[in-house]
Amino acid sequence: MGGAVAALVLATAAAVLIPAPAAVPSPPPQVPAPSGRVGAIYQLIEHEGSAGRVGALAPIFAWATPDGRLTDLAALRGRPVVITFWATWCVPCRKEMPAFDRVAARRPNVAFLEVDLQEDADTVLGFFDQLGLRHLQPILDPGARTARRYGVVALPTTFFVNPAGVVRHVEVGGPMSEQTIESRIAQGP
Numbered sequence: 179m180g181g182a183v184a185a186l187v188l189a190t191a192a193a194v195l196i197p198a199p200a201a202v203p204s205p206p207p208q209v210p211a212p213s214g215r216v217g218a219i220y221q222l223i224e225h226e227g228s229a230g231r232v233g234a235l236a237p238i239f240a241w242a243t244p245d246g247r248l249t250d251l252a253a254l255r256g257r258p259v260v261i262t263f264w265a266t267w268c269v270p271c272r273k274e275m276p277a278f279d280r281v282a283a284r285r286p287n288v289a290f291l292e293v294d295l296q297e298d299a300d301t302v303l304g305f306f307d308q309l310g311l312r313h314l315q316p317i318l319d320p321g322a323r324t325a326r327r328y329g330v331v332a333l334p335t336t337f338f339v340n341p342a343g344v345v346r347h348v349e350v351g352g353p354m355s356e357q358t359i360e361s362r363i364a365q366g367p
Contacts, residue, residue, distance in 0.1 A: 215303060216244060216302050217244055217317040219240065220248075223252075236259070236261070236328075254289045258289070259291065260362075261336065261337040262292050265296070266301055276311070280356055293318075
């Protein structure tokens with residue numbers, strides 16, 4: 179019975195947190211204008227065998243950096259990547275973001291991508307400024323397309339990706355401590 183209740187809660191959260199894609203096909207990707215210190219995703223790149231699950235290649239997305247450069251997840255191959263899907267209204271996200279920032283300050287070889295779920299740049303920057311977050315890369319996910327591609331059903335959800343681009347661990351819920359974050363990064367290949 180408990181499993182059925184948990185499945186119902188997850189399904190309800192998915193319906194509330196991540197809206198279904200629109201029936202109308204989306205226009206070709208347009209590169210968003212950079213805004214302050216926040217990047218924005220503009221394209222999902224299909225790659226055979228990629229999925230938001232342990233053992234699969236992490237789905238590749240492309241984003242415009244705050245300084246206007248275009249990059250994608252594949253450009254980070256060769257170093258560990260931590261991808262967190264979050265929102266400013268998410269209480270566990272608010273609690274764990276400072277831990278991510280402290281680990282990122284100590285681990286410059288690890289890319290920390292904080293993918294915000296459907297909020298605007300001003301809201302995200304206000305949140306980062308309020309908490310003094312300086313070592314994380316906030317990225318907007320307009321329309322939550324990337325979150326859906328990764329199969330995110332609850333916030334926060336964090337994907338630990340090894341240097342080869344393979345998802346090594348998925349953490350659903352939070353908040354995580356610095357020690358937990360460090361141990362997930364250390365899981366390696």
